[in-house]
Amino acid sequence: MAQVLVIGDDLTGSNATGALYARRGLRAVTVSDPTHVARYAHRVDVLVVNTASRHWSPARAYAAVRAAAATAGDAPLVVKRVDTTLRGNPGSELDAVADALAARAPAGRLRVLAVPAFPDAGRTTVGGLHLVDGVPLTRTAVARDPFDPVRHSRVTAVLGAQSRRTLGELPLDVVECGPGAVAAALRASPAEVVVCDATDNAHLETVARAAAALAVRDGIHWLALDSGPFGAALATELGIRPAVAPVRVLAVVGSVTDRTRDQLARTEAALGARWTELDPDRPDAERALAGLRTAATEGATVLGVRVRPAAPGPAPCGADTAAGILRCLADVARRAVDELRPGGLYASGGDVAAAVTAALGADGFAIDSEVLPLAISGRLVGGPRDGLPFATKGGLIGGPDAARDCLEHLRAAATRTALTPER
CATH class of the missing domain: 3.40.980.20 (Four-carbon acid sugar kinase, nucleotide binding domain)
Structure with missing residues (x-):
């Protein structure tokens, strides 16, 4: 089975996310039909499944994503890819993946890191608010999207509108204190889903390093909810490497x-x-x-x-x-x-x-x-x-x-x- 399973909700975002893993030397392929998973899963390091569910109803999206998540097998890392501006059904789809993975992880060991920031694309999270080029979501064009208008700038509010899980936030000042501080804050948080601030790639690496340390020390099984780069960083920190010898x-x-x-x-x-x-x-x-x-x-x-x-x-x-x-x-x-x-x-x-x-x-x-x-x-x-x-x-x-x-x-x-x- 592939070492990373990524579940996306549209094809362009799924392909772009696969490219981020490929840049790290991992072989990645995108499929748009879960029945193709078995054909490719043992031949790649990262399998990206596009459910094309962004514009569906929350219930229909939940069913499609849960079916895709059921194909995860023993993949060490599962990632729910969300739109960089949080359009679609991020809360319902998060629950779908978490529900599918719950049976795999010991009680209390499955946790979710929500890190939607994509600094290279101008998407950052500060104080729990998601920004596009420094502007809160509700003051951008996505608030007027004809298909999926985003009604909140706070990430926990976007997720909480659909998700049943408890939500918490990890502020930027903690992230800037380094992996040790982040690990301590994650360990102390009672929330099932922790939304992490990040404004640059170094912040993504810091959170990923802290999460990897807790995976080793506490046996935490992480589910990542992100727009692409954090999941790739987490895969690296978890020690996920190409199944074939990497090219020098x-x-x-x-x-x-x-x-x-x-x-x-x-x-x-x-x-x-x-x-x-x-x-x-x-x-x-x-x-x-x-x-x-x-x-x-x-x-x-x-x-x-x-x-x-x-x-x-x-x-x-x-x-x-x-x-x-x-x-x-x-x-x-x-x-x-x-x-x-x-x-x-x-x-x-x-x-x-x-x-x-x-x-x-x-x-x-x-x-x-x-x-x-x-x-x-x-x-x-x-x-x-x-x-x-x-x-x-x-x-x-x-x-x-x-x-x-x-x-x-x-x-x-x-x-x-x-x-x-x-x-």
Whole structure:
């Protein structure tokens, strides 16, 4: 059975949610008929079932979602995906999944974390109120939706209009105190459903880390109600990994700017990336390779080499130093690709990308897609590594999550497997 079962209420939201898990290296597929679950459940890590129930009556939606939830089997994580603006039947569908799972969990061990925030899409929750670009739901267009007008901005009010379960809130100041504070608050709350504030991705990770700790310590079985990103974060924190060996990604970064350092720090936190540093004054390819070998032996799936910032004082001779660093980075990339056999390669900085491409004997680069402006994903063409997934990004391009997004995109491209129905 798939390790994660996600139940969505419309196709576009279901597909978008599946993509969030795929970015974390998990194989995901969406089906719109519960009878197809058996065909795909043992072939993917994440199965997303779309019930298309957003515009149905609460009773009809409950029945459809409960039937979908009954297919969960022994999946370690079940997620009820809700609209980012809470349209539809979130309370009835939450109850449907919880009722279906109640028989699986020991008495009192099934709890619900409702984290509908989707910060990257401008959806946040503050003080229990759900906001779209900082505006409460009842002051946005969804309050006038002709099919499913949202009548409340408070998440507990939206859910409570349909759900039979007790509801509580976990405020932002607790979330910002870290996983320990969140775990303590969750443990102390008597509510069956706890709505958590969140305004950025770090908050989602904090709540997910706390929930995973309680799953281990207290044996809690979590049901997540979210719009996509929290469930994916929780899956990671619960230790859900691809059933097949994850593809290794190699990164080569030449920039030493503060922006780049911040971006790479995000990859360490979000992807478990391991970086070995090249001394700009004495670039040593063998030493860098030793660091990469150690990271690979210890199980890192995102590993790379970066240049250590120069020590304070007069800058070394520019052109010669830069050329030596580029030659060393290219040599490290060539030898690491040959030895560690990564499934994907990432290069940050135009000079670095060109040097690495040349060192690998490639003729060029087949472009597949733009991950973000001046960050491109594709494949090497020509040479002994023809077809190797390859992503490039300008060294000064993007916000704090730019490198993370590129590496996630590359890893997903490298691990993507065509799913064909069994006959």
